[in-house]
Amino acid sequence: MELFATDLERLAFLLEADAALTLDPDTLGSEAAEQSAPEELPPEKRPKYITNYIGSKQKLVDWIWKHTPEGTGTVLDAFSGSAVVAYMYKTKGLQVIANDRLRYCHHAAKAIIENNSVRLSEDEIEALLADNAKAGSFVQDNFKGIFFAKGVHALIDTIRANCDKLSGFKKDIALFGLGKTCMSGKGGFGHFSSSTDYGRRQDTPDEFKDRLRKNLQRINALVFDNDKENKAYRQDINELLPKAKADLAYFDPPYATEFSTTNYERAYHFVEGLMTYWEGLEIKADTKVKYYETDHKTVTKANASEFFQTFLGNAKHIPHWLISYRDHAYPNEQEMKRIIGSFGKQSRMKSKDHHYAITSKHGEASNAKERLFVCAPGAKASAEREEKPAPMAAAANFHTSIPVDIRLGEGERLATEAMDVGSAGDPQFSFVLCRTGTNKNGDHFTAEELSGRHMTAVNKKVDLQHSQEFNDIVGGIVAADYLEDDNGGRVECVGELYVHDTPAARLAYKLMKRGIISQVSMECDYQEGECSICHKRFQNKADYCTHLRKFKGRDFNGQPVFEILHGVTFTGLGLLDRKGADENARILQVASLQSQPDQSQPEGDSTMEDKTKPTDDPAVEAAKKKPAQQEGDPARVSDLEKENRQLKAQVAELQKRVQELEAEQKAAACRSRAKKLLTRLEKQGLSFASEEDREAELKRLAELSDEAFAATEAAYERLPKSAKADKDKEEKPADSDQGGKPAAKASTETPLRSDAGVRPHDVDDRKVSLEDRLRDGFMAAYRNRVGEDSPEHSQINA
């Protein structure tokens, strides 16, 4: 058995324990520390309830309150533990019922939840610490050498005996205080599962007394009356629930993960035994930590589903539920939703980041997310609608697109509903779909909208460019999660690429892996847009107010103008949107340039090149580095590097092919215009000595730059007309298409255009002298040669 679900939890626990220890009594309010029989403190003077109870929701109470339905009168904290959540509700003025099957937890809830006015006086506190000749020696006899420093075992026997002189809430306060003091302390682990020196609290009997005194004062200070009849129970959840009456049940059950379970009675066996002074309990003598046999069943991966199914079934009659839960826990979230829905509730899952500084042993929970299922009564149909949002195409009046950044292969998975649905082996990528607030386009997403509508992204297609083409689909979105953070909230999604089904998906995967596709766009529809200035709502762009029409995304009288989107439906992720496409083209080019040297080498022989020479492209560099840092596995790194090289070669190959095609096309067009010119000139009387000469001239003309060609053409036009006329006569029958006015045509109309349309429009053949044109033609040819360094281009014979 492990006490903490994760190492992180253990760390958090220890940090909290330290925090509790270093808490200055002054923070309790000076009255609390000074008064011998303190009275109720005004709310602002009341201390914060600090606890180091395992799995305590101390840090999440504000969040839990935020998601508490309005109008809740009575709340049941069904697994109350430290009672920190119950206490929060008490301060909010609700009637509170707290329940936990542990005695220690029950005394805590009696002391600060049910109890509205009873406190220990200073004398009573001192009496608890006084010697007692009649005290037993159970702790000294059974726990010698473990958990506490020398002398403390006897002190605990004494204090425990003194507790029995008290009764009612006073005794609850005393036992709660004693248990709390035993749990924490300098050193030790907070729980009682280690018999080692590390597991031993170091404080001396005097220090222990001092802490107990402070703890009792603190508990005194927490006591207050919220004018409600609050109640504490110590029952098994399934005994209590059928008869419990409340508007809301808050459930924070023990949870099981792949690697661990938490059995609270085991973890706290010493304190739990101390509460009854082990009455009726049998210590297992052969155990190092001397725990007693317990019949409390541990929630494990195997029985978790059944456990939830049973207790939630017993809570059907309570209209609202809030269920605390962790990612990576069992039952998984999909199963949780199913169970909740099966009892006629609709649910929304809220998530909150838990920032831990270190990674756990299992690599688990470093990004642990706290979950909260907010469940309300609802028709079954609406629960289903929540899971598979109906397309809102008919109702959608607007459409917009949101740029998003994608991440691939970071091993970071979101464990949300549809997570397990994807076929095995399809690579996943994650991306932040959308954040609360205003984006570059002036679209504004509220937390309400995103938390309510994020699931519409699930089961939407990932395609190449938002086309409707079936062949463009390369994947799908399998999970979406709304996370609250310091900046508001964000929707995180997981997409999957169907690499086994389409080559396009494979290419997309590779491009993403290399960082070549990193910015993509998400499309969304929405029903109504609201102006941030005049707050008018529109269902049609034609009706927009002036603010939205003219200033959306900008300022109006110093106020930002944005459109608040209502009724959002996410419709799909496009990998190559227009902006993305430009960006990708740029990166592709860079990649291809950089891979040129590789091409001169035989395939697979470019290792040196790639390993030694960094590229300038951060994306390519990052893609090369990432796996190395993350995996630390040389074989994998070299695999990835090889793949990287192959991909770059592929990209370069494609790029080259495109260039070749373009060149071919251009050459064909140039040859065609050269041919036409030559034919025309021959008609005008030009002749060649041999077929080779003619071919050479054709080649020369075809290879001229546009400018040089234009000049040459213009120069040829001025050849003596007589020659042309003679030729005309001879060749008339064959020259049907040029009719009787070839000369006029040549001299008065726009010169011939090549098929490719490359003939510059601004070459005016008539206004410039022959000499000028020849010079121009020469210069153009010269520039052409210098530019292209091709000897064939160096002459011009006109």
Ligand SMILES: C[S@@+](CC[C@H](N)C(=O)[O-])C[C@H]1O[C@@H](n2cnc3c(N)ncnc32)[C@H](O)[C@@H]1O
């Ligand atoms: C995660 S803790 C609750 C922590 C609490 N919300 C807090 O903030 O301190 C779970 C609690 O459920 C109690 N528990 C476990 N199984 C139970 C059962 N079957 N019936 C009643 N209480 C149970 C445990 O004793 C433990 O205190």
Ligand SMILES: [Zn+2]
């Ligand atoms: Zn307006």
